[in-house]
Amino acid sequence: MAGPSNKLMTSSEPEPNPSDRLKALAMQALPTRLLSQLTNRIARIKTPWIKNTLNRFFVCLYRIDLEQAVRHDPRDYESFNDLFTRALRPQARPLSTIPNSVVSPCDGTISAIGQLSGDQLIQAKGVTYPIAELMADLYNPELANGMFVTIYLSPSDYHRIHAPLRCSLEGCQHIPGRLLTVAASAVRAIPKLYVRNERLVTTWQTPVGPMALIPIGALNVGSIETAWDHQSSPDLAQGDEVGRFNLGSTVIMILPQGTVDWNQALRATSRVLMGQSLGTINDNR
Template identity: 45%
Template sequence: MIAPRAASTADRLKSLLLYPLPHHGLSRLVGRITRIRTGWVKGAMIRAFVRIFRVDLSDAEAQRPGDWRDFNGFFTRALRPGARPLATEPDTVLSPVDGTLSAAATVQAGQLIQAKGRRFSLITLLGGDPSLAETFRDGAFATLYLSPRDYHRVHMPEAGRPLRMIHVPGRLFSVAPHTVRAVPGLFARNERVVCLFQGQRGPFAMVLVGAICVASIETVWHGVITPPAGRRVRAWEYRAATPLARGAEMGRFNMGSTVILLYPRGGAAWRGDLDSGARLRMGEALGRRG
């Protein structure tokens, strides 16, 4: 079991400041700012961001501010070909992102670990669908956090065909580690997009969790899903969707957040040498298919 540590008093105090903020209003404002195309404004934002967050652009397809249409183009930048080789073993579950492993464990009694002493509901995470939650009851989950400096496209952990997508409206708390430790049920409270796939060995799901300043979430087969945020759960069924290859891009965050992988019972076993806080690159082995 890989789980993050418990919240400290400092974590709780910092997180309290988030509750009264207009999460969606701030995020939409950030979305507009990051799409400014004025050359000097865009360039200044990109250079400042690279300096503050120590962003490594050596693997990026483009590397100069002028190469991107706007800040969001820089943030969702593509990698140069071959920058993320895929683990070669065919039964490997790939890391779908460049990010930090927050937790990797088994769903127990319909609950997932968020932090030490904190769990959240599988059925709530999946938008309140009991039959879908039953698919992953007692299954395996892994939570990966994308920091501001990370590559922000999301890829397939294995080959799969999209079956269903669910947009669940919610709040947009930060998903920084200190907030995850402090805010109860954060991943099941934040806005999120649940993507269900059929793989060669059975179903699996990816949950793309929004966060404050995440101006939108999109998938390659649908495009932008949010905004608008809305107040009701929306769902799409796919009967003849084109399968996505192992390691192929499946979506992206326009600003960063978290991805939760879900497998049915016996569907996946995570690597035993990984601890909470381990850094992973897209395409690296996260575990093995059951």
């Protein structure tokens, strides 16, 4: 894989096509909150024959490799949600050994990566939104013109989120909103999609300055759990667990301007794994 470069680039989803716009209209008309509540209840059923059937179907449908998980048998999970938020064996997601790496906080597919234009974060080609609206009360102007990456987690992905570098929690705010799908077609066609959706804004202090790490809720994802007690302010090492999605969604990470040289091989649609190097800290900033 090609190494990082000082040349800045931004890659994102293309402009929407007519099919994207039609799907977006249909999605916005759905009772997504009701559907998500129903899915939430089904996902927590513990009746053995029901949850075992759901678990086996899910593993087969999405070709889940449970050999990477701590528990290999779908029947060993007490519910579908327990399977969905499964823990992996430590060796399944080794941290990058590239010096000064900023690692991916999760498994998924890159939706956009690059640098903000002022306080505008790119969602798709021709579609931007202000990070001040995304972050609400925790907006930090030091992140203007910052380095960002947006990663979409599909149902087949590992759904825990980890620290991309050493960090200490500074703030945490839950922001209610819609639960619209964050699939690629919606990202291309629904303006301010991530600002509209429910999200958990977390802000951190890192060796390179402030960092925002923002899990975004989506259809069937009305619950984002943190790995710490909200009465505490944890200090995390790189790779420590930050939280998890109860069903899939998106993670947005923002760091200050010029702090990271993104790996130039990464583009929108690139697959990444938790612990993989996304780029390296720029010591010449």
